[in-house]
Every structure is written in structure tokens, then in C-alpha cells.
Amino acid sequence: MSRLPLAGVRIVDFTWAWAGPQATLLLGMLGAEVIKIESRARLDHTRLRSLMTGPTLTSPDHSVIFAEINVNKLSLTLNLTRAESVEIIKRLVKVSDVVAENMRPGVLERLGLGYEALRAVNPDIIMLSSSAVGSTGPERTYVGYAPTFAAMSGISHITGPAEGPPTPLSGAIDLRVGTTSAFAILAALYHHARTGQGQNIDLSSTEAVSTMIGDTFLEYTMNRRSPGRAGNRDRIMAPHNCYPCAGDDRWVTIAVATDEEWRALCSVIADPRLADDRFSDGYGRWQQQDDLDQIIGEWTAGRTPQEVTQALQAAGVAAMPTHDGPSLAEDPQLRERGLMEWVEHPLAGKWLMAGPPWRFSKTPAGIRQPAPLLGQHNHYVLHELLGMSEEEIQRLVDEGVVN
């Protein structure tokens, strides 16, 4: 097997929920050894329940959500309120490269595990703290989750129908934050590899989402105007919309950028109403897009999203099915490229999940092992990495330090 990009990098991972674990998921896929620090007293809530799987689980080892976003990782359980646990963490940090956490700012400091304390034991450690609005500033202690990041970043305000309310967003919002964290850690690792210098990274989840609609703020700083919602419409292109198709709640998107594409669309739809002069240039089409959408919608309504997509793409017009979960699972492009992989978890079972979001020609980096059972790697970390004896480990278990 070829060498993975982050082979030899060890990460002490205090993250939980979705955003932080996405960062270490990506770094783990890239080859880093990620040691998740867990506690039976305060479990990562994705081990017990989720927004989407319905009832609360009774075992911490059966959650498919945890199993998905924590593949490749190792698990060490420690009671962090115990002084000895803090010492164990410090010993681990000494032989690690990165510490990642997304607790409320100040929590790790109070445990004696803040950046300054960890830097004292490992001067070139890289530490990433991801929080709702950053760990500096007047609101640093404020808390948040993906929906509040989306609301406060500006993306909820610009997502939704022109005449309707803003759109609450979650899911991918967290994973965007986590991907931003992975980027910052990688940049710090690259700097470290060349200079030997570590550093502290303070990340605001809300700002992370704002940077991904950054041009919105230029609109404000240029014109003192805040962009609003435009549904599925574009400020230049028309037609540009999501059209109803045959079947139950089926949709297709169509976007036309040029006159050439417009003519191609007209030849496929072959509706004489589209030959109207008022649709003959891009400006006219934009002005008349309500009428245009009506005519196109009548045509799509008798066809499946796949039929529309194939007919229009063959003519050189951008069209794609609007996928929901079931149709995405059957998408031929994802199948052909093998994005979805089977992973067998000893207790959560066999689970089909998305692999890595990249294809490397020389260093394939993806799923190597299932997510850890709670405390599965206590012995590996304490004995093999930290050199503790069996007796010492047993004592730590008996005394509830390792829990």
C-alpha cells in the first residue's frame, strides 16, 4: 500500500457532534492517526441519538451516525475531571502533532488542557479550537449548532423563495465548518513540517459559513445593500429554475447561459410559443421568465427528471435531476465512480456510506477501518503509545480514571 499523505501524524481529538468530527474524519482518511478522547460520563451525543434515526439508543456502540462520521478513528475513554486523566492527556499530547476540540471556549482551559498548558508539554503542538463565534471577543462564551451558524452567517437569509421566509439549514453547514477546520490544520501541519513551529488555531464556525458566501458582503460594502432571497433564480441567467416532472414530488433543474443553449433548448422542447420574439435574447428571457417557466414546466411535467436531463444534455443544455435520498442512492454517476462503500462495523452492522470526496492518483486515502467502539483503543493508547504496564492500566480502570 502506498504511503498516505498524513502517515505519521497523530491527532488528539476532543471533538464531538458533527462539525469537529468532520475535520478529523477528513484528516483520518488522509492517513492521520486520530485518537478520540471520550468519556462515559459525557458521551458524544451522536453515540446515543440523532436528529434523524428516531428513538434514542441505549448502547453507545450501535449508532450508525457515529459510525459514519468517525470511521478510521480510535477511542480512548477517560474521566477528564480526574487529575490523573489530565496527566495522561499531557503524556499523549507529548507524542502527538495536533489537538482538535470544539467544546465551549474555556472548558479545556478549566480542565488544565488549554493551549498554553499543552504547549508547555509539547512546544510545537498544533491546536485547533472550533467554537460557535470564536474563542476571542465579547461573545466568545456563546453557544451554537449548525442552525445558528447558518442563521448568523447570512446564508439562511439568502436561501429561500423570494416571497417566503428564510431557510433554516443544518447538516452540511456543520460539515462545511469541519472542512474549514481540516484546511486550517493542514496548513499548520505543512508549516510545521517545514519550520518545526506549531501554533494555535481559533476558528469561528459562524465565520466559516460566512466566508462561503463572501461575495454577499461585497455587495453590502459596495452598495450598502444586503442581498435577499431569490428562490431558484439567477441574477443573469434565464431560464434558471427547478421544474416539476412526472411522478410524485419529482423535479429537474434547467439553466441556460447563452443564446446557443437557448436555441438548443427550443429545438428539444419544440413548443412554438418559445419562438416568440420577446424570448429571443437573454435580457428578454430574464424579463419574461415567469411566462418562460410556465411553458417549460408544462413540458417537463410529462417527463421524468432523467428523460429531461438526457434530452437536454444531449443538446448541450445544463439540466440535472433534483435528487432526494433514494434517487441519489441510485445515481449512475456515483455508482460508476464507486463513491458509496460498504463498511462493516462490529455492532452497528454493515452500512453503505460515502467514501472520500477526492481521488488521488498516487496516495488513495479513504476508509480503512470502522468507527471505534467506546474505549476500544484504551489498551493500545495506554500501553503501546504511553508504555503503561498492565497493572497500572488496571488500577486506572479500577479507580475510574479510565472509564
Next chain:
Amino acid sequence: MTDGALAGLRLLEYGQLVSAPYCAKLLADLGAEVIKIEEPSAGDPARHRGPFPDDIPHPEKSGLFLYVNTNKLGVTLDPSTPTGRLIFQRLAQEADVLIEDRPPGEMERLGLDYATLSALNPALIVTSITPFGQTGPYKDYKCHHLNLYHASGHSSFFYVAPRKANEPPILGGGWVGEYDAGLMAAVATLAALMARLATGEGQHIDISKFETMVTLERIAVSRFANNPEPPPFPGMVGGLVPCQDGHVVITLAERHQWDALVKLMDTPPWTQEENFRDEISRSRNRDQLQPLLEEWASQQRKEDLYVRGQTLSVPIGPVRNAADIVQWPQARHRGFFAEIDHPVAGRLEYPTAAYQLSETPWRARRPAPLLGEHNEEVYCHRLGFSQEDLARLAGAGII
């Protein structure tokens, strides 16, 4: 002050609009030198997309272009000409990374594909960003942000409130899916740079925007992949709540957060009812609970709710627009917005970065390049062309 975490790296960008330029910008922000290659005369289409000051289109004043191209050098080049191809190859020979977004096959037709370039420079990393990747039945499909966003399922997955069936799915605001692909490509590029430190070898990275977006909804995607009809999700208690002057979102992930919300509301009697006793009963009786919560919120102002709620540890956030965010004291305190002076667009405030690196901070080194601004610096001072050559290259439409 250090020159940044990526100081000394040389990148070539042959990209348009958002994804590839944003990937290169993220690396430029941390000190990599990026030479952006644009088509002579028209330049990057982002120059023509706006927003523009006073809504007057100008290729040097597009807010989208300015934001995603800060910290880069810019040259013009037509690589479809034989001389243009040779110049491109010479630039690639001296680069660490090439970031490109041409449709699959086009770089090969130009003689600029990974196989050709890596023969000239084995340490070169080539990051290719396309809608669907370099292979597969969709590889030649046209795809705009609209198509990408909806195809990757993002408009069908809702966690906070269920989507209403038979209402059109809604596009994510701005260019968010295109930014997603740029960010993921930057992660993969840095990983390849880390690998290269050990091996000295470059490689080719194939980034599919579609797959990037699908993996950003990996939990919802696999939920359906493993069970076509999973139990319906009832929606989140709280979620988007209208108030007097807009909306807030409230997330109640833990028990004590509900208790804190009750306190924020001054413990109205309905909060003590049996139906709302615990998390499961609140979720089950969401249809009864939401109107009561909304009735209370309708008398409140969003920023006031935010501060009073957060003081009690309620995870609550106001829905904000660009003006609210630019003026937000927390963002100002952290220096999230910075003024950058551009020779044509003037002094404007830009978002910087969400990460504050203590030793290698984000820095605005230069504004986005004018079209062909660095032709002389790159072609004359680095590749050794004379001023006369430059005039001839321009006359031939090569630069």
C-alpha cells in the same frame, strides 16, 4: 512577521468563476504565490458577474471576482496557441501546483494534461476540479450551481423543519456549492503537498463538485442508501421561529437547554404541561408546542433574544443579513472584515478567514489582479521575454 504557512509555494491557477479560483485563493491567503491565468480580453467570467458598485458593470469591479481572487498575481494567456502552450508549460515547470477546472479532456487537447506536465515536472501536483469528475457517464455534462446543488440532494435534506412536498426545492444561497468544491480541493491539495514532502513526487487530484457536495450530506445520504424509507423526521423543536423584527433559530440539543429556554420565557404555565415534560414528548407534540413558542417570540426582538438567551446558555441565533453581520461587534472585534485597497475598485471591506492562526495569520498581501496586471513581471522578469516580445505576444492575441 512570517510570510504565512504556505510561503514559498508556487501555484498556477487556470480557473473560472468560483471553485478553482476559491481553492487557489485559500492557499494564496496563507502565503502561497498564485499566478492566475485568464483568457486574453474577456478574462475570468466572474469579472462580468458582479455585484458592481452602483450596479455599473466593470471587469475590474466585480465583487465576486475581487473576493475570490485577492492575494493573487494575474496574467493573460491563450494556451490554445502553440506559443501559449509553451508558455503555459514553462510556468508549470516552475510551479508546485496547478489548479484547473477545464472540462475533462480539454487539457489533454491543449497538451497541458497531467501526463504531459508531470513529464516536465515530476513534482507537480495537478488539482482538477470539474462538476462530475474526470470519469463516469456525466463527465461531459454541463452543470451550473443550480444543477449541482439540487442534484447533490442538498435541497431535499432538512433537519430543522421537514420540506413541504410538492413545493419547489430551493437553491442554497449565493454560490455555496461552488465554494464547497474549492475548499475541499484546497484540503486535498494540501494533503498532496504533505505527501510530496515525504516522497518528492507530485500527483493528479480529481475533484468532483458533485461528490464533494454529496459527502457534505454524507449522513443523510447513507441513511437513504441503507434504507429507502427511513422513519419520517418530525422536525426540530424550536428551529426557525418568527419574532417581531425577523427570525431567530433555537436549537435544543440538550436537556438543560430546554430548561434555559423556559427560564428565558419566564416559565409560562404551558411549559410545565405533561405533553412537554421531556424531550421525546416535546418532539412528539411539536405541533402543539411550536405555536406557543411562536406566540411568545412574536413579542420579542431578535437581537435582544440572542443576547438574553445566550446569557442563559440557550443556543439561539438571529437570522442576519449582510448589513447585520458586517456591523456585528463580535466579528469586528475579531477583525473578520478587513479593508483592501484596489486600484480600480477602491477601498472596500472584505471577509477575511474564519481561522486565526497564531503564528501565520491571514493577511491581505495584495488586491485581486487587474486583467493581465502581472504579464510583465511574470513573462519578462521570470521567463525572460523582452518588452518587445510582450508587445508581439499581445499583438498575436496570445496574452
